[in-house]
Amino acid sequence: MPFFYDHVNTLEKHHPSGIVFSFNDEETDGETWHWHYGDSTEYRCKYVEGSAGASTVVTLHGRECLVEDYFISVVCEDVEAFVRNQKKEMYYIKLEAWKPYRDQKVLETIINRMCRCLENSLQSRTEKLKVQNLSLPVLKISQAISAVNLLDRDFLSMVTVDLPFEDQVFTAEDLIPLMERQGWRRLGLTIQLHKFSPQVLEEVRKFINCTSKQLNLIIIKYQYIDEECYKLIEEATFCKVDLILTGEIVFGVNDFRDQLQEITMRKRLKLKLSDNTISINIFEVPLIMRSIASHLGCPQIQSLRKVSRGIRQCVDYVEPDPHILSYYIWLGNSLRVRIDSMMNRPIWAHYKGSLEQDAVQIEKDFDLNTRHQKSCMDELYIEMFKGIWKLLEEDHWVRSMIFIRLKHALMSRTSPLKVRKLTLITHWQCLLMEILPYLDAEYLESISIQRIRGIDEECTIDLDEIIKTEQWVKAKELCMKTLTARTSIQDMNILNFETIDISMETMSPGDITYCRKASCFEWEF
Known part of the structure; x- marks a missing residue:
């Protein structure tokens, strides 16, 4: 099994x-x-000698279990089960x-x-x-x-x-x-x-x-x-x-050499140069660059931009899609970013300047990396940690400095960023409102709002502004079980959701009746 x-x-x-x-x-x-989850589920199978011969120690969710079978037999059964079903x-x-x-x-x-x-x-x-x-x-x-x-x-x-x-x-x-x-x-x-x-x-x-x-x-x-x-x-x-x-x-x-030859001939005629003196860098030809860049991910595109001024101008002209799958931003004592791409291993960036300097650089990098993203990202994930939460709680200007800059990057796009899932680890509605309204509502399916890790006291959140957004109305999945919503469930405009996992501060008899009528609810006290 x-x-x-x-x-x-x-x-x-x-x-x-x-x-x-x-x-x-x-x-x-x-x-x-x-793609609905920020984390993956992992397990390990390791061969050991058991009482009945070859056995396997399986580690899953931090627990070990001994299976009386050869380890690859255990693995093959799992592969078959996942693929078949x-x-x-x-x-x-x-x-x-x-x-x-x-x-x-x-x-x-x-x-x-x-x-x-x-x-x-x-x-x-x-x-x-x-x-x-x-x-x-x-x-x-x-x-x-x-x-x-x-x-x-x-x-x-x-x-x-x-x-x-x-x-x-x-x-x-x-x-x-x-x-x-x-x-x-x-x-x-x-x-x-x-x-x-x-x-x-x-x-x-x-x-x-x-x-x-x-x-x-x-x-x-x-x-x-x-x-x-x-x-x-x-x-x-x-x-x-x-x-x-x-x-x-x-x-x-791609079939490009005939096109390149034609472009080269046109340049020669225009510049009246002989075959011996013309020199053309194919990476500076938009037609060729478009063909090349269509197979590249975010890191290769950014590397190309650094080669020369001409190539950078050509890359910016053709606006290649970086094919980013997920964009993660962690705001803690040090700021970190990870980009998952369809074509490459994850890219990590660590920021070690002052908070103000790092906020500026994070916004610049976010804008540069996502500016021409045309395909739909799986997830935009922004997590705030306890250390920076204390600082931001005391200083509204610092708080705004980070999130408003991200908002400006999103607003500067020619079309809203397409994201299937938005995950924000914070309990401030004002920060959510700097991000949520500027995503493409036609593509956003899942909204996850969670409490900051390491905070002992109960965390509540107001939703009165969030629930008015088009993104909220059109989303299909809502997860907010580690935060307590202050807004009445009947005012939350949530009948459009297909999956809901939330905690409420209070539930009136009318709220309970409302939940029973909503097919999306599986509720318990």
Whole structure:
């Protein structure tokens, strides 16, 4: 029986936005993530010798439990349960092979079993699963192809194939079947391997030439690279190299070279320059930059802006979407920010100046990072800690300095910021009113307002202004169980919500009657 799946709440069972299972030959870490929550749910399975042979210690919610079964058997049952019962679209499924490991043969057996378990669970579904990003360690490319062919190809946007061992290589012929059933949507492909060699580059060339109509980009991640590859990549004509980072090369596969040639010819005619004197930086051509930037996340876009003045002007002209998933701001003794992006690992920023300096910089960074965000973010999360709460409670000017600056950044956009969930850890209505009214009401589904951690006294909140906003009226989920609402529940305008979790200061008989009539309530005293 699945352990992790059976011990998480119903929402996480049927509607997780992402699941991750990272394993080696002795243990596994699992995680479910849902955009409604700021935190994920994690568990760990570790192999131990039990009285009946191989057993597994499972750690979940800080508690340990001994399961009389081999650890990967426990994990496979959970993977199958999550995949088989998933009801909604997902951002990602990640199965990851860890390093270091003790026994390669054992890990190879585990990888085979995980691939087979994923394939079996996908086959058992009545409808194809909608997943944007699939990551899978394999011994053979055909294992990834089998899994991908069981997914909804019109929804899938990125496949990551991990070749975890040093002796693993791939050929274009291995990869081409991955693209054969691709429909109207172009697919991105990431390959993780041990070494990038000239032969790898040649296989990438063959693959791109055969699949350029179905392929969006191909990313090669590596631990080592032959020095001669850098020159070969610079001279490559079969694609454009979007980005070269330490351990990662991105090959763009859009049809752009004819367009670039036409632009170059126009510039030559206009400037009356010969072929020998013209010099054009393709990163300063808006058409090319638009193609490049569409595959980049927030950190790469900001890095491009720092290369030169011309490139910065070009980036600002094309206004690329940074594809930010979540934006977290923590206001404590030190101020911190984290940005989660669809295309990158989380970005962290720590601010160590004075409060006034940090407030200015946080607003500038927020404006710069989100100014051209067009896609809908999963969450905007702002948490105030006890230390700064005491300071802000005494000084309204300091309080306004932080939140009003964020409001100005939101107001300066050409269109409201699209966010599915707003989480604010504070009990001041005035601070909420600096943020909530400036989000796109058509996209905001969930509002979460919670008390500041570490405050012992009871915290209450007034809602008389918040409940008048369009965002409140159109939201579907409200969570406010750690704060006590002063406003009468009948005045709170909450019948539009589908899910409500709140605490009330008082409840009159009329309030109770009102709650009984509202289908959204499951209430208790």
